[in-house]
Amino acid sequence: MTFADPGTAQRGDTPEAREYNRVRRRLSILDFLVGLALLAVLLGTGWTNTLRDWAYEAAGQRYALAVFFYVAMLALLSKALTLGLDYYSFRLEHRYQLSNQRLRSWIWDQAKGWIIGLVLGAVVVELVYWTIRISPERWWVLAWAIFVVLSVFFAQIAPVLLFPLFYKFEPLDNQELRERLLQLSDRAGTRVREVYEWKLSEKSRKANAALAGLGRTRRIIISDTLLENYTPEEIEAVLAHELGHHVHKHVQKSIVVEMAITFFGFWATAAVLRYAVNELGMFDRLADFANLPLLALLSAVMSFLIMPVLNAYSRHNERQADSYSLRAIPDVAPFISSMDKLAEQNLAERNPSRLVEWFFHSHPPVSERIETARRFAARHTHAETAEA
Numbered sequence: 001m002t003f004a005d006p007g008t009a010q011r012g013d014t015p016e017a018r019e020y021n022r023v024r025r026r027l028s029i030l031d032f033l034v035g036l037a038l039l040a041v042l043l044g045t046g047w048t049n050t051l052r053d054w055a056y057e058a059a060g061q062r063y064a065l066a067v068f069f070y071v072a073m074l075a076l077l078s079k080a081l082t083l084g085l086d087y088y089s090f091r092l093e094h095r096y097q098l099s100n101q102r103l104r105s106w107i108w109d110q111a112k113g114w115i116i117g118l119v120l121g122a123v124v125v126e127l128v129y130w131t132i133r134i135s136p137e138r139w140w141v142l143a144w145a146i147f148v149v150l151s152v153f154f155a156q157i158a159p160v161l162l163f164p165l166f167y168k169f170e171p172l173d174n175q176e177l178r179e180r181l182l183q184l185s186d187r188a189g190t191r192v193r194e195v196y197e198w199k200l201s202e203k204s205r206k207a208n209a210a211l212a213g214l215g216r217t218r219r220i221i222i223s224d225t226l227l228e229n230y231t232p233e234e235i236e237a238v239l240a241h242e243l244g245h246h247v248h249k250h251v252q253k254s255i256v257v258e259m260a261i262t263f264f265g266f267w268a269t270a271a272v273l274r275y276a277v278n279e280l281g282m283f284d285r286l287a288d289f290a291n292l293p294l295l296a297l298l299s300a301v302m303s304f305l306i307m308p309v310l311n312a313y314s315r316h317n318e319r320q321a322d323s324y325s326l327r328a329i330p331d332v333a334p335f336i337s338s339m340d341k342l343a344e345q346n347l348a349e350r351n352p353s354r355l356v357e358w359f360f361h362s363h364p365p366v367s368e369r370i371e372t373a374r375r376f377a378a379r380h381t382h383a384e385t386a387e388a
């Protein structure tokens, strides 16, 4: 939902941007494949049963505690296998002068991220096996409902509780800019409580902004890297895009889309698990949590296959938000210059190949977004001339 997504990579102009984004893409694919390989090996060799037995022993044969130990071992194994790739990503950001994070701070972030992932992952897995035990036939419907509630809940509290674990936030000092941004929000019909400065520069040279939270926690977040280098008009253009997401109810629509997709996902997972237990005899019973790698493998493969569809949907939403932004600001020039600056600062590809865009990009290419703005401006000027 963010304005410029630094998490996804983009081919195009400078050889530098092309190379940086190519390496980033390869790293994320490799990371995904290593994860799949781990799950496949655990299942294929039967080592998952050994892990389960260890977990039971460590837990004094208590089921729920054993599930937690099993998840913890899986998380440890996975981190041990992908830590090299993570470190390579860290070095890559430095090589392209996109990061100034110290190694110690990075290690600390990795540790925090791992612990949060373990806690959230354990909660989900405990709930899934709880539903399997209370309703072996219809567990997936209940598990799906719990999953939807949890993911909506976490998406809302993440900006308030999780982001501050990694970054500092302070109420925006610049009162004039704060007023301008709050007025822009009012015109979009959203009640924003506060504007926060996101201290991103301690770790990164990239820039970003977001409208986060719901109700009492709704807030505008603007990185200090953006505040430093962009004019108030450019910052307004960036925020107007975020407000476009709000006006078009993209959060609510995305939740509905995800509900539909995960409903099918849980159903398919349950069907495969039943087949693996009843027909193939891979596990003694459904509630044997040694089958967790099978569930994880299925969800990873399905997420991968659905990615182009979700990205296409996201690009559609981004175009709508851009369109709102162009209408909400008095002049399109700051929109175009902010796009240019962001692409430059984040080393984004302005013209990725069709295939890369189709599969990996949650945002339309910068070149296209600028072109749309130019066309909008041209139409606008023509209309005015016609009226005069």
Ligand SMILES: [Zn+2]
Pocket: 001, 002, 003, 004, 241, 242, 245, 318, 321
């Ligand atoms: Zn957006």
